[in-house]
Amino acid sequence: MASQTPIQSQLESSNEKYASTFTKGHLALPPAKKYAVVTCMDARIDPAAAYGIELGDAHIIRNAGGNAQDALRSLVISEQLLGTEEILLVKHTGCGMLTFDNATAAGLVRQNLGDAGVKELARFAGDFQTFADLEAAVRSDVEFLKGSPLIPETVAISGWIYAVETGKVRKVV
C-alpha cells in the first residue's frame, strides 16, 4: 500500500467523527424522493446544503460542467433500475467550462502528457464539453435530455443556475 498523504489522513480523521454519530444506516437503496440532480464537480458547490437534499432522497451526479451527456449512463440507471422520475440539472456561474475551450485543453494535454495523452482523448471523443454561454448551455442540456430516447417522456426535467457568489439558485427552464 502506498504511503499515506495528508489528504488521506484528513479523510480518515474526519470520517471517524462522522461515523461516530451516524444514525442513517437504515436508508433504502432507491432514492426516497425519486429524483436525480445533475450538477458540476466545482469545489464551491455543496448540493446537499445548497439545493436542500436530505440524505437518502436523491441521486446526485456531478461532473465537469454539470454535463447531461456525460451523465446519461448514470441517469438511465437512476430511472430504469432505481425508480427516479424527475431530473434537476444545475449549472453555475463562474464555471471552469466557461473559461477555456477544447483547443486550449487539448493543447495543455499535448504539452504536459504528450502524444500518448492526446491519443487517449478519444475515450471521450476529444470533447471536453466546454461552453461559452451559461444559460444557453442549461437550455441545450435540458433539450438533450428531453429529446433522448433513453429518458422517458414522463420524466420532469428542469434547468437551473446556481450563483457561487451568492449561494442563490434560479430556474432557467
Next chain:
Amino acid sequence: MASQTPIQSQLESSNEKYASTFTKGHLALPPAKKYAVVTCMDARIDPAAAYGIELGDAHIIRNAGGNAQDALRSLVISEQLLGTEEILLVKHTGCGMLTFDNATAAGLVRQNLGDAGVKELARFAGDFQTFADLEAAVRSDVEFLKGSPLIPETVAISGWIYAVETGKVRKVV
C-alpha cells in the same frame, strides 16, 4: 416554462434559506486543497460530511458506481486546467451496480424504451459499468487511473470503500 413540481418548489425554498446565511462568495475557482474525489451518485452518501470536505477544497465527481472511466473527462479538466494533484476514489457497500448486470439493464431499456432506447445505448458503448466484486472494482479503477496516459504519474491515487450501514470509510489501496 413548464409548471412547477413539488421537488422544484422544495429546491427553491431550501435554497432561499441557504443563501440567506451564505458567506462563501469569495472562494476561488481552483480547489484550495488540490484534490478530486470520485464517488457514487448513491442517495445515501453525503461526501462533504462523510469524507470531511470543506466548501472550496476539492472537486467532487459522482456517477453510478463511482466509475473511473466515466470520470476521466472531469479528472483531466481537474488536473490539467484547475491544478489538482491527488485523486480519492470511493465506492460503497450496497451499491446498485452490484445488484444487476449489463444484460438486465439493457433488457429493461428494451422493455421500457424500445429499440430507439437500445440503439442509443451506443452513447456509452452499451456498458453500464456494473461490477460483481466491490473491492476488486476499487482496485481495478485505481489501476485504470494509474495506467492512464491522461493522469500524470505524480498524481497520488487511492481507493476506498464507504459503508452505507455504518458511515465508515476504509482504505483499500
